Amino acid sequence: MSALDQTGPAVPVTDPGARWRKINLVAGLAVGGALAVLLAGQSVAQLPARVILLAGLIALAASLLRGRARKFFSGPSAYVATASLLLLVVLAIFATEISPQNPYDLRQLSIMDGRMPPGSTTFDGAMTYHLGTDEQGRDILSGILYGLRVSLSVSIFATLAAMAIGVVVGIYAAWAGGRVEAVLMRIVDFQLSFPSILVALMLMAAFGRGLDKIVIALIIVQWAYYARTVRGTALSEARKEYIDAARGLGLPDWRIVFGHLLPNCIPPLIVISTVQVANTIVLESSLSFLGVGVPITQPSLGLLIANGYGYMLSGQYWMSMYPGIALLAIVASINMVGDRLRDTLNPRLQK
Amino acid sequence: MLVFLLRRLAQSVFVLIAMMIVVFFGVFMIGNPVDILISPDATPLEIEETMARFGFDQPVHVQFLKFVGNALQGDLGRSFVHGESAVSLILSYMPATLELALLGLIFSVAIGVPLGVYAGYKADRWQGRTIMTGSIFGFSLPNFWVGMLLILIFAVELRWLPSTGRGDTVEVLGLRLSIFTADGFQHMILPALTLALYKASLVTRLARAGTQEALMQDYVKFARAKGLSETRILVVHVLKNIMIPIITVLGLELGSMIAFAVVTETVFAWPGMGKLLIDSILTLDRPVIVAYLMLTVIIFIVINLIVDVVYTLLDPRVRVKGDAA
Amino acid sequence: MTVLDVRDLQTHFFTDTGVVKAVDGVSFSLGEGEVLGLVGESGSGKSVTGFSILRLVDPPGRVVGGQINFRGQDLATLSARDMRSLRGNRIAMIFQDPMMTLNPVLRIETQMVEAVRAHDRVSHAAARDRAIQALSKVGIPSPEERLAAYPHQFSGGMRQRVAIAIALLNGPDLIVADEPTTALDVTIQSQILAEVQELARDTGTALIWITHDLAVVAGLADKICVMYAGRIVETGPTDAVLTAPGHPYTEGLLGSIPGHGRRGERLTQIPGMAPNMARLPLGCAFAPRCARASDICRTAAPEITDIGPGRALRCYHPAPMAEGVA
DSSP states (O other): OHHHHHHOTTSOOOOTTGGGHHHHHHHHHHHHHHHHHHHHTOSTTHHHHHHHHHHHHHHHHHHHHTTTHHHHTOSHHHHHHHHHHHHHHHHHHTHHHHOSSOTTOGGGOOGGGTTOOTTEEOTTSSOEETTOBOTTOOBHHHHHHHHHHHHHHHHHHHHHHHHHHHHHHHHHHHHHOHHHHHHHHHHHHHHHTSOHHHHHHHHHHHHOSOHHHHHHHHHHHHHHHHHHHHHHHHHHHHTSHHHHHHHHTTOOHHHHIIIIIHHHHHHHHHHHHHHHHHHHHHHHHHHHHHTSSSOTTSOOHHHHHHHHHHHHTTTOTHHHHHHHHHHHHHHHHHHHHHHHHHHHHOGGGOO | OHHHHHHHHHHHHHHHHHHHHHHHHHHHTSSOTHHHHSOTTOOHHHHHHHHHHHTTTSOHHHHHHHHHHHHHTTOOOBOTTTOSBHHHHHHHHHHHHHHHHHHHHHHHHHHHHHHHHHHHHTTTSHHHHHHHHHHHHHHHSOHHHHHHHHIIIIIIISOOSOOSSOOSOEEETTEEESTTSHHHHHHHHHHHHHHHHHHHHHHHHHHHHHHHHHHTSHHHHHHHHTTOOHHHIIIIIIHHHHHHHHHHHHHHHHHHHHHHHHHHHHHHTOOSHHHHHHHHHHTTOHHHHHHHHHHHHHHHHHHHHHHHHHHHHHOHHHHHHHHHO | OEEEEEEEEEEEEEETTEEEEEEEEEEEEEETTOEEEEEOOTTSSHHHHHHHHTTOOOTTEEEEEEEEEETTEEGGGSOHHHHHHHBTTTEEEEOSOHHHHSOTTSOHHHHHHHHHHTTSOOOHHHHHHHHHHHHHHTTOSSHHHHTTSOGGGSOHHHHHHHHHHHHHTTOOSEEEEESTTTTSOHHHHHHHHHHHHHHHHHHTOEEEEEESOHHHHHTTOSEEEEEETTEEEEEEEHHHHHHSOOSHHHHHHHHTSTTSSOTTOOOOOOOSOOOOTTSOOSSOTTGGGOTTOOHHHHHSOOOOEEEETTEEEOOSSOOHHHHHHO
16 A cells, blocks of 8 residues: 555545454354354254354444444334344244244144134143144244244345355456356346246246255345346446556455455445345245245245135134234335335435 | 347347257256156056157157257147147136236336325325335235235125136137126236235335436426426326336336236136146146246247337337437 | 515525525516526526526525515415416526426427416417417427427427427516526527517516626626625626626626637636535635635625615625726
8 A cells, every 4th residue: 555655645545345344254253153053953052152143143233334323213114124123033043942832843732722813722721822823733923933033044045145146256247357247147137037936936846845945046046136236336346446556556356356346346235135135035935835935844934824824714814814924024124124224325315 | 120129039039049948958857747647556668658658768958859849830748737738728828817917017007106206296205205115015015915915804804806716707809808897807806906016116116216306307397487286297297207117117027927926826816827837836747837938938028029119109219219220 | 667576585405414595685676678687606596596586496495584576476475376376477487408498208389388278278279379479489490390399309409499488488577597598509599699688678578697607698688696605796787797897706707708808818717616605604705715805804794785876786895996986
């Protein structure tokens, strides 16, 4: 940097993404580590890992809103949406601890308690089914909490992975240019010309049901979208002076791309990915509803709704209704937060 | 204009070829079709015979070439389940989906445009904010759940509208349609509304953004300086300007409407090609899946072309440039 | 007879960064058939003054004080409904950029007929006849055919003629023209100037001509108001102001017109930039750019004072010539 100061003081060389990185890196590592522990199924470390996961997520959100909180919270809907999102995330993370019942432990279920309306109690009065039970005597409330976890984790994981792939492809296309760019972008255009649900439906028809399979399908459906967006951002960022400055310093390509270009392509993606998580939840639940999504052993909210659908017309509404309300709540609060984020982070709207 | 159309056609052919490859090899992966063609207790000889009859014993590339050759003649195979030509099967289910998607599109414009224009006009007031928050809910409501709620409210509780099926149909220009009979139309209202809700939110947002932008333009200020009423400014000056982008987007969304009809049709047991697709996926009826995909691609291509033409008709500026070219 | 009498007009913009007093106590009056030149650089509040008269200031701007007496009615307090019936009817406006003022997706016919029928209950055919007359009045050839055209089929000059024709449709008492020739070629500019002047004289329409160019109003206006930072700094009959400017800002404007003054003399320019309206200096807004500014200029804003028949000035150190006239 010192060499540059001597040559041209007027060139803005401060990299606008730099100061965010440290906090985000620590929080990101914490989240990643906690997830790894949880996915590995280490029963001893489960609770601390969950607490760390939640803390990491809150730290990430806080660093995102740092200095912009007043703008973000400019209206009652922002508070409501943030509070409800936080609540739902906490419920999903601590589902195991909060749920009155483990809905997938068959030993805890009693077929005698099947299809009981909300407020019923078990035969011995030990437990109340606040939201009723399904046809197998499973507590709907517990089912919703576990389903919320499945829905959220599937969508967040798929969105992040798709984002990672999209970012790599998009930046590579922008940086490489020429024929590579043309071919990659044709593929992206081709895929994006088909509605996501149709592509996902076909993929799931080919793969069969399964958590891993639906995650893969959701990644394939989304990556192209990110690739297109990132390419656009990268192209416009690459023309800016700080990239020229970095080139002038003789930095190798990979350092310019990862150290300068990449960090500045991420912020616009945050808003998109927020909304995209909501869309993915809806898409996943639709696929599950159609019977080509998550397996019956690990139902998401969509599958819970589908399971109860048959009883809806006979007046046993609670099996579908309550999971539906939970689904609406999580999707709507993510969308509202995303909407506020767009207004807050979008530099074009700043007067 | 002609050059433009020819170039678009060439692109379309390329898309079709790409799609044929993707579809064939994609569907090739779906299950083993023999499983559903033959009873589980068939002898190995019977299995072999069936494989040979359908050509499954040949190498993949031979099957593909045969598939392409047949496809060019409009033959995408016979449905394993229904036993008739997959193309004609899809075509017989298509009118139900198309009329549903079209009515859904009309509903979404009828709901979304007035709300969006009003929200744009009152952008900083509570009315505008309320509409925008409402539109977020419109985005967030999962299609199938909305359908269920509508059935629960209007069919089960209030008993105002029927919940499933197409109702009476009538033959118009060789197509069996529900929309022209009173009973059929009643059957369409709930599914079309379900299908429309998401797009209505989209249209609301588009219309709001367009209105806000138009209201800042000089021609709106000039219209006010002429002493026109606010209603006339919104309904004539603003609306005519924002309809162009809305029509463009909606035209392109007709395709996704048809795709999303898969969910809606399942909820309402609407016998369209979306329901047929789901049933075919669940029964591994390969030819029908392939035919659905190929026909959908063709529909998308046609829609895109139509949108371009309509766009030129709507916008006098584009029209003149096109004439000159 | 007085058509328009503006008294102490205040139009403020309430932005996130503070209140901007775009128009801060502007007063002037205008008789039948009179032409007023409202002169100033961009951001001086001249256009906002024009829009304030029609009550067409967009939020966050608002007329917060003063009176706008138009034929005995105070427009500042008139109901929105009554105001609308005056707009385009008794008071018309012509905008700066003819490329933007006509709605691109509506035919000229629609845009003219609606302007007539917004105020008169006449048939479409009658309104159309009036549109044809107005178009031929402003020199548009074969107006009947041109009615079916869209704005983009006209050149910039022709579009501005259409806009002027629309302003003339209902025979207004007052036309506010906001830099209507700035965006046009010089030759077309002078044609339109001449035509507008003739039209105003023939019909007795009063005209407010807003411009940043003193040369434009020199041959057109009866009197001139020079605005700076939301206030009128000098006003008077055109000849008097042009021959003996009193305010250093007016002098600066005059000095920067080529061809004015003696040959061979250097063109002068006003040093510095237009002030930031959100943060005006304490005293005279022009002081930072003024060669004659003294301590008092930087601490207290000068009041506007009469210095002769119809002439007023807002300056502690007026040019000596102006005092001689008084």
